[in-house]
Amino acid sequence: MAFHTLGCKLNYSETSTLSRMLEKEGFEKREFDEPADVYVINTCSVTENADKECRHLVRRIQRQSPESLVVITGCYAQLKPREIASIPGVDLVLGAAEKFNIVQHLKEWSKGDPTKICSCDIGELSSFHASFSLNDRTRTFLKVQDGCDYNCSFCTIPMARGKSRSDTIAGVLRNVEEAVAAGVKEVVLTGVNLGDFGRSEVALTGDETNFFTLIRELEQVEGIQRYRISSIEPNLLSPEIIEWVAGSSKFMPHFHIPLQSGSNRILASMRRRYKRELYAERVQQIKALMPHCAIGVDVITGFPGETGVEFRETVDFLQGLEVSYLHVFTYSERDHTKALEIKPVVPIATRQERNKILRNLSYMKMQYFTAQHQGQVRKVLFEKQAHDTLMEGYTDNYIKITTPYRAEWVNQLVDWTI
Ligand code: SF4
Structure with missing residues (x-):
């Protein structure tokens, strides 16, 4: 197979x-x-x-x-x-x-x-099936949550993956222990709407589990060296989670927080559940507690109705934020989404031009973030895939290191001078 x-x-x-x-x-x-x-x-x-x-x-x-x-x-x-x-x-x-x-x-x-x-029919889907990667890559991607109850107007994921549901805390701990026994050093927690972990189960069972309780339990697992949180909605990334990560020895100083737009009017039209002010607060809290923390941002260019002025608002907002890199997506129409009803449509060439502007900004942000750490010694976990004669690894704060392949470094935490 x-x-x-x-x-x-x-x-x-x-x-x-x-x-x-x-x-x-x-x-x-x-x-x-x-x-x-x-x-x-x-x-x-x-x-x-x-x-x-x-x-x-x-x-x-x-x-x-x-x-x-x-x-x-x-x-x-x-x-x-x-x-x-x-x-x-x-x-x-x-x-x-x-x-x-x-x-x-x-x-x-x-x-x-x-x-x-x-x-x-996707509405009937209520079971959760835990899964995690093993051996394919050095880091393990562990699914702890699936589906989404949000209804962002551009998104088809709830139609493809159904309503929000999660693993139990005991189930997640078991999977992490299995990964550790197989030699895994870093587990990346993943989900469709990860910060929503446990919420639908609270409604069903009355048990108080949420993402914050999960990460506190995970900290106790012996043998695991690193956790990374793959992506979390800004409204679900609570101040207590940020504080916890800042004090943790296992959760890496790295967040990926979708923004999508820096214009409050566009955010409302996307049906996102926060305003730009909340996003800025989260970033400020993270950087105040962890100045070395990497912050990644998802942004969409050319959402229907996005004017040149609103796009500029996004650029200015991101320029002023202490974030480290952007993942930029060009808006594209998807069947059965509410965004199809929003007019006027932004011409494809304009969407792409805006994408290019933000990708340039991302490059500059990444350069600046890396330069800030130049000369520092940070731990790098090297991965096993060879890229020609090279290997890659990431620092705790997600700076990518590329160096000639050395088999003895695979899956090892190596002190590295940036
Ligand atoms: S964009 Fe994310 S939060 Fe919004 S509906 Fe899609 S999966 Fe859910």
């Missing part, structure tokens, strides 16, 4: 778990460009041209292993199952509820059967 993953860290953690499930059934793992009996493509709905990419991958499989089974799963498979099933060569389409039943589906299916679509 061979896997290909498109999209986010959550998808990587799920692919890794699916792969271990199949390995337990006797399947042997192959690289995607090697011959295999089963190919699984884990798709994303955020990726531009998801359909084109999927078709391209299926054609590649047909050329190299025409007799193999082709399974498509993930967010795009949930959103557009029929479109995917119509791609010549696709055998099984597994939606959000069915992907973790892959073993059963493979047992019931033979090559030559008509293409089968297994996808439920």
Whole structure:
């Protein structure tokens, strides 16, 4: 069997778990460009041209292993199952509820059967399936939460992944212990809306669990050296969480906080649950407690109705904030989203021009942040993937280090002078 993953860290953690499930059934793992009996493509709905990419991958499989089974799963498979099933060569389409039943589906299916679509109404999805990556990369991406109850007007993720639900604290601790036993030093906590951890369970069981209780429990796990919080909404990143991370020896000084726009009018139109003032407060608190902390920001350019003046507001706001890098997305239309009703549409060339301006700003922010740490000694965890003759690793505060490959440094924390 061979896997290909498109999209986010959550998808990587799920692919890794699916792969271990199949390995337990006797399947042997192959690289995607090697011959295999089963190919699984884990798709994303955020990726531009998801359909084109999927078709391209299926054609590649047909050329190299025409007799193999082709399974498509993930967010795009949930959103557009029929479109995917119509791609010549696709055998099984597994939606959000069915992907973790892959073993059963493979047992019931033979090559030559008509293409089968297994996808439920996303509103009915209530189960949580924990997953984490192991061995694929040096750091482990651990899914602790899935789905989202927010309704940001540009986003299809709630339609692809369903309502917010989480693992239990005991479940998360068990998975971290398993990762530690396998030699993992850094766990990256991931979720669709990570800061929402435990909230829906409170409503169901009355148990007081939330993201803050989770991180306090995680601090107690023996043997783990580092945790990273992958991305957290500004309104859910409470002052107590920031204080806790500042005093923790295991949670890394690194936050990734989606902003999306620096204009309050656009934020309201996106149905985001905060204003720019709250965002600025969070950044100020982080930097006051941890001046060395890395802060990453997601921003969207060319959201419908975004004027030149509002875009400038975003640029000025980000320029004045002590953040370290930006992930810039160009707005693109998505079926069934509220944003489609908002006018006027921003021309694509303008969206892209704005994207370029923010990417330049990101480059300057990153240069400045790195220069601030020049000469300091910080711990770097080196990763096992080789990039030609080079290896990469990250400092505690997410500065990427690239150096000639040394096998003895893989998965080691090395003191490094920046
Ligand atoms: S918080 Fe908004 S952008 Fe993030 S997954 Fe939920 S709906 Fe989408």
